[in-house]
Amino acid sequence: MLSALRFYWTSCKGYRLRPWRSPYIRWRMETFFGAEAAPTDARTFFRLTWRERARLLKFFRWAETRRREMRRKRAF
Numbered sequence: 001m002l003s004a005l006r007f008y009w010t011s012c013k014g015y016r017l018r019p020w021r022s023p024y025i026r027w028r029m030e031t032f033f034g035a036e037a038a039p040t041d042a043r044t045f046f047r048l049t050w051r052e053r054a055r056l057l058k059f060f061r062w063a064e065t066r067r068r069e070m071r072r073k074r075a076f
Contacts (some may be wrong), residue, residue, distance in 0.1 A: 003064035020045035032059065
């Protein structure tokens with residue numbers, strides 16, 4: 001869960017209280033779920049994230065792994 005919050009905090013800069021308006025989050029959801037999944041309002045956004053929470057959790061874990069690898073590479 002912490003990795004999901006970390007990803008959200010860094011990716012929603014400027015849109016933290018209304019992530020469905022974030023251009024990056026909209027683009028990421030369109031890429032991940034398809035063009036018809038672009039959230040247009042809060043209700044659609046939260047319905048989609050709740051329905052697809054298992055897939056999103058896998059993505060957040062992958063993103064956390066990539067972040068750790070990049071930090072490890074920078075340490076050398």
